[in-house]
Amino acid sequence: MPQDLYADALKYHKLGGVPGKIAIQPTKPFATQRDLSLAYSPGVAEPCRRIHEFPGNVYEYTNKGNLVAVISNGTAVLGLGDIGPLAAKPVMEGKAILFKRFADIDVYDIEIDAKDPERFIAAVEAIAPTFGGINLEDIKGPECFYIERELSRRLSIPVFHDDQHGTAIIASAALLNACELTGRNLGSLRCVFNGAGAAGISTARLFLRLGVRRENIIMCDSAGVIYAGREERMSPEKEEFAARTDARTLAEAMVGADCFVGCSVGNVVTPDMLKSMAKDPIVFAMANPTPEIDYDLAVRTRDDVIMATGRSDHPNQVNNVLGFPFIFRGALDSGACCFNEEMKLAAVRSLAALAKEPVPDSVSQAYGGERFEFGRHYLIPKPFDPRVLYWESVAVAEAAIRSGVATRELDLEEYRERLRRKVEAGRALFAVPRKIAQDKHCRIAIPEGHLPRLASVARRTIKERLAVPVLVGPTEEVRAALKDVDPALYEIADPASDEHVERFLEIMRRQRPLDEGVADADYLEEMRNPFVYATLLAEAGLVDGVLAASNRRYAEMVRPILKYASRRAGVSRVAGLHILVLKDRHLFMADTTLITYPSAEELAEIAMRAARVVRRLNITPRVAFVSYANFATRADAGIDRLKRAYKTVRQVMPELESFPDVQADVALNPSRYRGVFKERIPEHPANILIFPDLFAANAAFRLTRELAGATTIGPMLLGLRRPANVMPRGATEDEILHMMAVTAYNAHRRRVEIEEGRKTQTWAPGAGGQRIAVAEAEDPQGIR
DSSP: OOHHHHHHHHHHHTGGGOOSSOOOOOSSOOOSHHHHHHHSTTTTHHHHHHHHHOGGGHHHHSSGGGEEEEEEOSSSBTTTBSOHHHHHHHHHHHHHHHHHHHHOOEEEEEEOOOOSHHHHHHHHHHHGGGOSEEEEOSOOTTHHHHHHHHHHHHOSSOEEEHHHHHHHHHHHHHHHHHHHHHTOOGGGOOEEEEOOSHHHHHHHHHHHHHTOOGGGEEEEETTEEOBTTOOTTOOHHHHTTOBOOSOOSHHHHTTTOSEEEEOSOTTOSOHHHHHTSOSSOEEEEOOSSSOSSOHHHHHHHOTTOEEEESOTTSSSBOOGGGTHHHHHHHHHHHTOSSOOHHHHHHHHHHHHHHTTSOOOHHHHHHTTTOOOOSBTTBSSOOTTOTHHHHHHHHHHHHHHHHTTOOOSOOOHHHHHHHHHHHHSTTTTTTHHHHHHHTTSOOEEEEETTTSHHHHHHHHHHHHTTOOEEEEESOHHHHHHHTTTSOGGGOEEEOTTOOTTHHHHHHHHHHHOTTOTTOOHHHHHHHHTSHHHHHHHHHHTTSSSEEEEOOSSOHHHHHHHHHHHOOBOTTOOSOEEEEEEEOSSOEEEEESSSSOSSOOHHHHHHHHHHHHHHHHHTTOOOEEEEEOSSSSOOSOOHHHHHHHHHHHHHHHHOTTSEEEEEEOHHHHHOGGGTHHHHGGGSOSSOOSEEEOSSHHHHHHHHHHHHHHHTOEEEEEEEESBSSOEEEOOTTOOHHHHHHHHHHHHHHHHHHHHHHHTTOOOOSOOTTGGGOOOOOOOOOOTTOOO
16 A cells, blocks of 8 residues: 555545544534524423433434444454554544445444453443444454344344445345356355455355355365364354365365455465366455455456455455445334344345446446446446445345334335435436326437437436437447347437438428528438437427437537427527526526527516426425626616516516515525515525526526536526427436436426317427527536
């Protein structure tokens, strides 16, 4: 390990002048005398009384249900050995960060100065009422087995020794997939273990639960093979795996073995040992930081090896962070009174199954753009895959319920959706359109749908039943991109086809009445553009909507829509609405992309259309016309347009809460200014910000995105007869999928309007005549 990394780690732990890595933050308002009386005396007495009357109320009035203790005595810390509880504290704080970052679980780290198992058990038992679960960490064997077993027996909350079960669960998931790839049967798998400590013993036990036969396991420790009758350095746990074998060394044990599992020390496996193993050897060299055999050496020695290590710089990292945060999440949320084998196996199988799913590009971006696909180099999910939360936690909770150790009822589908909203920015925002769009079978055209990212979006669209993807692109390339998908679940629209030529020519002439003298040959050439073709499919009613999200410049993708797509009746110009998902609120900003200097009428129209969009997202819309001054009286064309737009909105939609021309801080925090402006401003903060021009709107949304760390979704195009949206080339798969839900939802609404015979204009003359100054929606860094 390079020395500069150690130096950087010391700086990291003192960063910002605040020693350590964790702190406590209040979850309730605490700014007034009344807040003090509610949080502490006298108000706090009432929840105390309620808990005394019924202990179960502790989960309603305290953080117990989301609080885990990470507890160690410092007797087996990393590769440092017995360094004591004080020196173990940085590791326990690190564990707390992982719990919070990956599963939003709060942690107190507790270091106990007690090597004697009985003293340690007594201390943990005494403090257990504070917590919803106990994570034991860095306790040496064999005492760790007794400590966990005894605490699990005494306590009515889940107790988990991560050094045992974390490694076992992740390695077992990797084993299932390695066996599938090599066509092996677990019942005939010959396994050699090196290392008979907490991780090795527990991994072997879990392998047995999966179907590996005990007589096919040979376990070694530093004294050699653990064989029947050996007396040296034995323990009850080692006796479980004492094998009837003539092998006495690791090298002898590995001859003909299918699988090697290392939970020991570095460089104990030689190339000759690896060569002696069976075809397609499975090697889990998990000693860290130096594996039992170096990864590069192993793959040079055997090109058929399937290799996993404990390191992040090699494929198939067996990292416990794939386990404990999510296992505890499922256990806490189901109110499990313990961890049982069913819950551990559920975690194993969920991880193995997730590895076979298409990997979203957000995961690829977290790993420098590397692409992942199920195979020898991708046996288990990556730690920064957000899907692990709602796959593994739900599986564990379901197993707790089915095995009878859960104390809470859970609607598992609702629970899964709730967890997805924790990790997928914008998912909660789009829950309503997503639910309504499902199973409505709206057909949404995706230009250049054969590109890998869009093909992945198409798969997810099909899986979530949001729409029927109509992939616009070369037929053979689309089929190749979706070779693993049933062709009946999607459609292909090839711009090279002549099927709709005459119909499309008629639309193009109609939508461009001022283009005199344009030859049909020019239109035909333009028609081959996939973005033009997709727009014409929608305009002809052959699809219900369009979602463009290719790798091209935003202007290149949006211009065909503005040129050939009809606007809704009464719409003068199409505008762009950006959605920003912040930690504590959602903001909608317009027009951020298309109209340079909107007129007063256009500003009012944009505000009212944005309000309708927000209301359909199940949010109460509140509009503010953002200015550089509050209620300015000076002569200024921009302010004049804002004032007239506000007046129009008040006349047409009097029920809509609206701020007149005010500064952004007044609109976003009106309570601070109510004493100054009284009834001239609404009581609640605005969530729709309308700007006087494109420059202000685009700058505002980019500043908010960067400084507040907001996720941006959009821009959503307002005012089209059939929904069509364009995502910037930096958009992630998740963001595109959110917009797919909105596009499909609006397509369904439009279809219902037509079926109900509402009065709608079929097309707006000269719809393609809008002159625009397109604000590029992308930037070199991509979109968050």
